[in-house]
Amino acid sequence: MKNIFVKLKNGNIEINHIREIIEEIEKNHYTFTNWFPRPGLKEKNTDFVARLYIGQSYDKNQFDLVENGWIHDHCEICFQTIGKETNEYTETSGYFDGYDWICKSCFEELVMAENIETVLKDIEKFKE
Template sequence: MDQQLNPRDLKYFRSLKWTLQTWKPTPALIEKKGANARPYIGQGYDPVFFDLVEDGWRHDHCEVCFVKLCDNPETCQTEGYTADRQWLCRECYEQNVAVSSRLRS
């Protein structure tokens, strides 16, 4: 991918505590009339307009290169680094956050 973050984004991403995790589906609010979905994180919603689906959030994207992360190894990367509900693929984490952290030491 070889995507480099701008200095402002790099500073922000370096400030987060990243954890390597296997990606798993999470709850989502799915619109009853339409294809829109949003992650469910405990916010209120109107059940007239939305269904709460336990494993409805089926993928995320790397914040840098937009590669897809999901639980299907045939179509996605299945693990990456996560912090504050954001994801980085391993390559972008290593090229940006981990490299920058090693340079600071």
């Protein structure tokens, strides 16, 4: 079966992925804010911050807790990088619900849409 991809501002995204995210998120929980770093768990003896730290228990022999160690997030819908760096690949603000981020264009064009199917119908697509 071929997948249908929708051409969004930041990339081509499979249409059912968009529908699933739109269906499961609580849009009222999101507010527009500047991106900010969060604590992360860094693998010992490496520079690799493997996980976002949200208070979960972790193996202190395996990880170090690094304040501001989580240095970027990705849009839940289109995977756009949202972080503090100002370059053409990164947005520095977005919609945040306390855990997940959604980029400005996805939120305003897709999440806030009254009828997602009407919006999706009007965006260019291709099959692959």
